[in-house]
Amino acid sequence: MLTVALAKGRTVDDLMPLWRSAGLPAPDDLDDTRALVFEIPHDSFGTLRMLLAKPADVPAYVSLGVADLGVAGKDVLLESGRDVYELLDLGVAKCRLCVAGRPAEQASRPRRVATKYPRLADAYFRRFGQPVEIVGLSGSIELAAVIGLADRIFDLVQSGATLRANGLVVFDEVLDISARLIANRSSFRMKRPMIDIIWNSLDQEVRTRAASQ
């Protein structure tokens, strides 16, 4: 048996076309069920078990060994600080981690930063020697800048539509983000042949896509 923890929502939605065109098995009803565990009988794995987890929890599932593999954004991997192997940049669920705020605040010294990524935000502002207060929020981060809870937000930007709709602008682009294939360290040793099937299939498909762009 091989267990894969997938970040539900955007990540798994973007991943599944890649996963399927890589020839890997997936349940037909992944999109329209409330189930969180799927078991697929498979010649090479015995059973391939897929878990749909909250994105921020995937690194914990993998590092603690209840999942052998995982797929999660680079943002949540870095923020978690979990000790896992990062095997592959899957090139899906792409966005950028940015510092943003109201245009009028751009020239002022940052004081209070709202974010879902307190560790990464703290490290970023420390690099500039700027002591800031970090306000940890769990979503709709832009709201904090709009209503003046914070003078900076440290958040993901993809199309920029959310920033535009709220009158905010990017002050700095911190990091390119995409979904990554990760592995539990001991599974990587003990279940390497099964892991290789998934790793190699996805790697091949990522390369094929990159070559056709």
Ligand SMILES: Nc1ncnc2c1ncn2[C@@H]1O[C@H](COP(=O)(O)OP(=O)(O)OP(=O)(O)O)[C@@H](O)[C@H]1O
């Ligand atoms: N606008 C976006 N465009 C592309 N990828 C994104 C975007 N926002 C987030 N992501 C990526 O998708 C991952 C999951 O984002 P999503 O918005 O589905 O989850 P979430 O809001 O953290 O979930 P939840 O609220 O259920 O905990 C993020 O960790 C990031 O890697």
Ligand SMILES: O=P(O)(O)OC[C@H]1O[C@H](OP(=O)(O)OP(=O)(O)O)[C@H](O)[C@@H]1O
């Ligand atoms: O640049 P855009 O294409 O507008 O995408 C960026 C938005 O997407 C994410 O939010 P999400 O939709 O996950 O909602 P959340 O803030 O409640 O997590 C992110 O936190 C931004 O708010």
